[in-house]
Amino acid sequence: MxxxxxxxxxxxxxxxxxxxxxxxxxxxxxxxxxxxxxxxxxxxxxxxxxxxxxxxxxxxxxxxxxxxxxxxxxxxxxxxxxxxxxxxxxxxxxxxxxxxxxxxxxxxxxxxxxxxxxxxxxxxxxxxxxxxxxxxxxxxxxxxxxxxxxxxxxxxxxASRLTASHVTGSLVLGALSLPFHVALSPFALGDITSYGPSMQMAQYAVTLALLATVIVAFMVGRRRLQSGRLTAVLSATAALSFVVVFLAREAVNPAFDTLYLASVAILFVAFMAGIYLSRSATAKARDGQAR
Incomplete structure (x- = not known):
């Protein structure tokens, strides 16, 4: 050399x-x-x-x-x-x-x-x-x-190692994270003095997991599962997740409690719709490959 x-x-x-x-x-x-x-x-x-x-x-x-x-x-x-x-x-x-x-x-x-x-x-x-x-x-x-x-x-x-199953898995993880996100919030704890460092770290760990799951689902879903309806739902899910994160930051103010809970409920429905559509799109893709 x-x-x-x-x-x-x-x-x-x-x-x-x-x-x-x-x-x-x-x-x-x-x-x-x-x-x-x-x-x-x-x-x-x-x-x-x-x-x-x-x-x-x-x-x-x-x-x-x-x-x-x-x-x-x-x-x-x-x-x-x-x-x-x-x-x-x-x-x-x-x-x-x-x-x-x-x-x-x-x-x-x-x-x-x-x-x-x-x-x-x-x-x-x-x-x-x-x-x-x-x-x-x-x-x-x-x-x-x-x-x-x-x-x-x-x-x-x-990306090359992420498959359609990771889309459904990410959406399931995102849906499961929402109850924990609410349970660790000042709204569920009832007393702001209970919202200590441990609780806040736990909730923000769930927050980061939530953001990561919707990003994975959106990017891999658009790549692996070419479905217009699924892409629209995944886009809405990603946007709603950031809304939930923003409102969670403001949830120490009781005035934001209703908005926070409403956004969480809508996001959960979006996750459920995404899971259904991703499973359907995955099944169709497998049928197409089998033929």
Missing amino acids: STDSYTSRPVVRPLIERFGFPQLLATTLVLVAATILLGVAAKATGSGLACEQNWPLCDAGPYNAFPANLPSFYEWFHRFVAMFAGIAIIGTAAAAWRLPDVDRRVAVLVVMGAILTPIQVVLGRETVTQYTMDILQLHFWTAVLIFVLFVVATVLVW
């Missing part, structure tokens, strides 16, 4: 060849989800306030290695995981852009996530230095957008 051919070899390729780009992308997605859930815990405990507007350090010396109390620990651990998530996002974007065999759509999605990452870091700092509801909302929805971008990219990368 010549020196020129060796030096022109992308430095990210040996790592990708060993572990695989799909695995790198999936790992990054898990880190993004973990960062969001830890951020929810930090918000629920008011942990940013424990740092007394100090950022990126807090109250325990270099790198806040020894947090002074539990709220400080939540904030420190959130920042710690977020740091690794940010590194993974940038690394995944670099790998996607430089590797010639990565779908350009995937590259664009993860690069968009990488562009949003420093914005998210700045918003994270502002939640500590200012802690206003507007900044908290921007911080949350930017994180959700990064999560969605990486879910879509992950589905594109794994």
Whole structure:
């Protein structure tokens, strides 16, 4: 091998060849989800306030290695995981852009996530230095957008291994998640003081699962099951899921309870319709192949 051919070899390729780009992308997605859930815990405990507007350090010396109390620990651990998530996002974007065999759509999605990452870091700092509801909302929805971008990219990368049965399975999982979403909400708990960090983390874990399932169902369903009615239902299901997530954020206000429950009920019906149509479309596709 010549020196020129060796030096022109992308430095990210040996790592990708060993572990695989799909695995790198999936790992990054898990880190993004973990960062969001830890951020929810930090918000629920008011942990940013424990740092007394100090950022990126807090109250325990270099790198806040020894947090002074539990709220400080939540904030420190959130920042710690977020740091690794940010590194993974940038690394995944670099790998996607430089590797010639990565779908350009995937590259664009993860690069968009990488562009949003420093914005998210700045918003994270502002939640500590200012802690206003507007900044908290921007911080949350930017994180959700990064999560969605990486879910879509992950589905594109794994698309060849996802079949029609995954559409029905995703819809079933989405339908099953809705009762848990309601049960973990302030509406079902009855007392806002019961909506503590554990409950909030659990509900937002269900929220991320809900968003992931509708994205998988929509993307794979449109690819594997060419049915106009199913595509319309899957589109409505995806849109309704984001409505449910938005209203769940506002459900601490009793004025939104009716809207939240109504949207959940409509979404559940949409899931049921999607399950029926996906099973019918899968059966027709199998009959066509058998003939």
